[in-house]
Amino acid sequence: MAQIEIRDLGIDYRKPKSNEVFSAVDSVALSVEKGEFVTIVGSSGCGKSTLLMAVAGLVSLTRGSIEIDGKQVTGPGPDRAVVFQEASLLPWRSVRGNVKFGLEMQRWNGGDLNERAMQMIRLVGLGRFSDYHPHQLSGGMRQRVNIARALAVDPEVLLMDEPFGALDAQTREIMGAELLRIWERAKKTALFVTHDIDEAIFLADKIVVMGRNPGHIKEVIKVDLPRPRNEAILDSDAFHELRKRLRAHLAEDMSSMQLVQEVA
Amino acid sequence: MIAELFYRRQALVLGTLSMIGIVVFWQIAVDTGFINPFFISTPSQVAAEFMAQFEDGSVATNVAATLYCFVWSLGLAAVVGIVLGMLAGWFADVEAALEPFIWFKYSAPTVAFYPLFVAWLGYGTPTIIAIAFLFALTPIYANTLSGIKNTDRDLARAARSFGARPLDIFLRVALPGSVPVMMAGLRLGVGRALTGVVVAELFGANAGLGYAITYYGQLMQTTKMMVSIVIVVVLGVLLTQILSFLESKTDSWRVDSNR
Structure with a gap:
């Protein structure tokens, strides 16, 4: 059985002023195996952080369920730990x-x-x-x-919410390699949210690509690059291939966003 | 860093010079007959009178009386202000319930309550402490409240992700995060407590610096009065500086503190 099992997940927010209901995440289903490194990538507003916070138990679910080792998530627990964006120290x-x-x-x-x-x-x-x-x-x-x-x-599961989002490109690359080194020793299941395509590929066994309005999973891509990995794989053909595929997904999202802006 | 030090030294030198300048100007203005010493005395006379009052023990008596009331009023204001501020910062309902009193305190002069306190507590020390307590209470309460209320949401969320309970978040996140703001409130409270004591002593007391000021003021003995005024000013600066120092000790971790 998978370690993390997300079924038909939906999370709605009520906008504070208009009282309008807005769906951050809808119909998300995902399973993550023990020891797997899964990255979640998507443009801003696709609900990727919301999804992660739901697994952390910090956001309440509107529909569906999240199970960790067969146990329903109802709040934070010692089986999970979150690495936040900067400044949570x-x-x-x-x-x-x-x-x-x-x-x-x-x-x-x-x-x-x-x-x-x-x-x-x-x-x-x-x-x-x-x-x-x-x-x-x-x-x-x-x-x-x-x-x-x-x-x-x-923890059994390490949840990371754009942990390197505020770092410069070079530091980010170093931290990515460093994280892999630590992860290979700690052997934790990892969920890692990012908007950086290279980072998403470099770290992952499996990439979850998310789209907007409402946040949903567009595709789950297996990454078969050998481990342990180092910066050299950034130049491999397999890496380029994956990068192209992810770019296409994100470009699609960007153009639909522009359309919305033009209409508005 | 060096430029900053240089600037601080320069500011210190300029500040000292302007102080000395005023004192010299004061002495000269009276010596040359430009100002009647009856209104303002002179630095040399005040210094001589200070020595006299120091030797006959009246400086010690007055300072002790004022400090006694100051310590009590500040102590009470600190305890009440911090406890109420913590409750109001944590529970929105408590804040809402206390809000009208804070409006009163901000919009009505505290001295207006003086006759009321006299009716309850009589002339003298208890009334002085009560007035000064009210003077000092507001900034201590308001700062504690805003410190707790503005607890960093990211930090609270990180704590929750590790299973922190509300009491953990209060004790380990909200409270330590509020210490610098609370210290700033105490620093303001020190100045206000001293003001409160002296103002209340002006109206009715048997000893104290405020009492000495009115007493000699009514006798038109300007020099004797000036001695107590100068002591009040020096005391105020000294006490506030002590609190500023303590404040700087507690917020060394703050990135936005520009020191």
């Missing part, structure tokens, strides 16, 4: 304090918190910076802390 806590935060919230009792946190900090390569505060770190380092905080609670 507590600015008054040190790197170690931040990595301990998730463990404290889960009332972790698997031994010494400090030791566990340091282990994770070393895993993401920040051993020397454990006493630094977030404002003393670069964007890339902050996201390493974010990843360490999520891994510390030893």
Whole structure:
């Protein structure tokens, strides 16, 4: 059985002023196997983050269901951990304090918190910076802390919401390779939301392409590039082929968006 | 960094110079007969009178009386302001219930309640503390409220994703995040508590700096009065600076603090 099973998922929002109901995600079905790295890609407004937040249990479902290891998702749980976009670190806590935060919230009792946190900090390569505060770190380092905080609670599923979205192109590439290195050691099931095509291909076993109005899955693409991967595969023919396919999908979305703008 | 230091030093030098300038101008203006010393005294006379009052113990008596009321009023305002501010920041209903009182406090002068307090508590220390308490309460309450209420939503969501309960979010996210804003409220409260004490002492007291100011004022003894005025000003600056220092200690993690 798949580890994550999403069936006929629909999420509606009520717009605060007009009271109009607006559907962020509709008729989404997806299964993710244990240990699989799945990226979710799509242009802005396609509901990809909403889908991820629903799996995290931070958004309530209007229709359908999400199951993790056969258990219905009704809220956040210790089987999942989220890596958010930047700035979700507590600015008054040190790197170690931040990595301990998730463990404290889960009332972790698997031994010494400090030791566990340091282990994770070393895993993401920040051993020397454990006493630094977030404002003393670069964007890339902050996201390493974010990843360490999520891994510390030893989740079954790692959920990542455009974690490298605020980083410059070069740092983003380095962080992608770094994430794969960590993931290969931690062996977690991963759901990773991005709008960056190269990132989506580079990381994935399986790419979920989403479209807009309302957010739905357009296609699920298997990625058969060999692992472990490094930057060299960015230039392979298979990679180019996948990139072309994804570009076509996103271009389609962009042109329909322009049409809407012209009509409006 | 160096330019900033240079600028800060320059600002310090200029500020000191302008202070000295005023004092010198004051002395000269009176010495040359430009201003009648009856209205304003002179720095040298005030200094001499300060030494006299210092030696006969009246400086100590007045400062002690004022500080006694100050400490009580600020302490009470801090406890009440922070507790109410936390409740109102966390529970929108509490905020709504308290809102009219805050409007009153902002729009009506607090001194207007003075006669009422006199009727309840009599002339003297309890009334002075009550008035100064009301003076100091508003900024402490308002800052605590806004600190808790404006808790970073991203941080709260991250905490929730790890299974944090509402109390966890309050204690581990909202509260520590509000400390700098609360300290700023306390700093404002210090200035207002001192103002409240001195103003209340002007109306009725047996000791204290405000009492000394009215007492000598009514006797037209300008020099003796100026001594207490200068002490009040210095005290106010000193206390506020102490709080500014403590404030800077608590918000070192803030990226937007431009220090």
